Amino acid sequence: MCSAIAIIPARSGSKSLPHKNIRSFRGTPLLSLAVQQVCAAKSIDRVIVSTDDERYAEIARASGAEVPFLRPAALAGDLSTDLEVFTHALEWYRLAHGSLPDLVAHVRPTYPNRTATEIDGAVALLLAHPEWDSVRSVSPAPESPLKMWWKREDGTMEQVATAGIRESHSMPRQALPTAWLQNACIDVMRPNTILEKRSMVGDSVGAYVMDHHHDIDNAVQFDAAVEAASEIPGTSSRAMVVCMDIDGVIATISPGNDYALARPQRDVIDAVNLLHQAGHRIILFTARGSATGIDWSDVTRSQMVDWGVRHHELRFGKPAADVYVDDRATGIASFVRLAHSAAALGK
Secondary structure, X not given: OOOEEEEEXXXXXXXXXXXXXXXXXXXXXXHHHHHHHHHOOOOOOEEEEEEOOHHHHHHHHHHOOEOOOEOOHHHOOOOXXXXXXXXXXXXXXXXXXXXXXXXXXXXXXXXXXXXXXXXXXXXXHHHOOOOOOXXXXXXXXXXXXXXXXXXXXXXXXXXXXXXXXXXXXXXXXXXXXXXXXXXXXXXXXXXXXXXXXXXXXXXXXXXXXXXXXXXXXXXXXXXXHHHHHHOOOOOOOOOOEEEEOOEOOOEOOOHHHOHHHOOEOHHHHHHHHHHHHOOOEEEEEEOOOOOOOXXXXXXXXXXXXXXXXXXXXXXXXXXXXOOOOOOOOOOHHHHHHHHHHHHHOOO
């Protein structure tokens, strides 16, 4: 069985945003939020915070993390590297326990709009690829590095990257390969990548692809992350009404509209249940039977009970359509991510 720990680095000396790692994010310190997210992940066995500040340590312990040491000041400066911090933490772990975990996750406090599901997904991806040294979360880059330049001291320029493409700087954007930006949400490594290869990524790096980028390094990015979280259904302080479709959302699509063959989509159900537990009203509204004229009410009610879908109402009569247009609609991935964020924020 795989063992995995998470290390959350949280030094106290941020210059761009003082005490950034414990800054209150919608009522919760960023460090506490990161600990809560990791504790909710099913794949992580232990959560260790590496900090140089006893006040940070107290916040971390109160949130459910272990703080078995205070990081030396020499490893908490502006120029201290991730490799130094993780080497120190893993060497302590090996000395304390006589062995190392199979995997170690790097979870930064500065990415508040993260979910336990995303942590589990990155861990699962590395487990599925034993030939990889690490997995790093990425999102689509806003600009292509194939159109970027270094400026020399003499005023001339040199391309940052070409990817072997001649004159890439002058080609249409659509003709260039997609570039991916590491978004600082979740990285997972094998300990020997760090301790033996002396690297945070190793020789073979897998991509955990995400559709958002909310890392915080300054006040503008902090405000943007807060705004992004406020647009997520379920993160409001008031009780909300959340209307959920069933097929293709809570359940898999059924061949031939035989809904008895549907299977539960556990990540969505977990998200629905988190919102239900937080006090929001859940209405399930389905088009089952709209196209076929068959009464699927008994089957549907049984499935919702058997699958553990917590809800307040189950409504039938939604018309079958090829496209639904709604000004309050959200995609499945965004809904799951935001529901977990709402739960982590204690709403």
